[in-house]
Amino acid sequence: MWNKLIKDEKGFTGLEAAIVLVAFVVVAAVFSYVMLGAGFYTTQKSQEVVHTGVMQASSSVELSGDLVATGENDTLKDLNLFIQLTSGGSSVDVNKTLIVFSSPTEAPTELTLINSGYSITTKYNGNTDDILDKFEKFELKIPVNTYDIGPNEEFQIEIKPPQGASYTIHRQAPPSIDAIMVLV
DSSP: HHHHHHHHHHHHHHHHHHHHHHHHHHHHHHHHHHHHHHHHHHHHHHHHHHHHHHHHHSEEEEEEEEEHHHHHHHEEEEEEEEEEEEEEEOOOEGGEEEEEEOOOOOOEEEEEEESSSEEEEESSSSSSSSSTTTTOOOEEEEEEEOOOOTOOOOEEEEEEEEBOOOEEEEEESSSSSEEEEOOO
């Protein structure tokens, strides 16, 4: 009778099957935890990349109103323009904003507020700092008398804020240059 109990392995195979089943469940749980964690991490990183891309691709500033020019001796003297933030744009430090002026006859020239390449003549709806905030408008004066922009000559102004895409303004001088003109 003792031999019969030792050779009968029916209870032992059921225990083995239970252990294997538990092992499969534990391995599946660990695998699913790792896969879900990797999926959540990838989704978060993708969201950050999209957000950063949108912030860098969209322009932070835009032209508000017309471009007004002053003329003297049949050449443009100064350009006056108003800038404001785009809808949903973040604040822009005008001290770090670069303005590039170019024309077909002149090489691109980089102008900054610090080296007196251009100036802020008026600040509307805001405080006295040089940071363009929501609901503020800055009037910029860009001297162009050294570039000899005459009648019918084209020129381009590119405003490059420290963050975000640049904003390009392409205009042509009128056939007759007056003391004050609106360039459309």
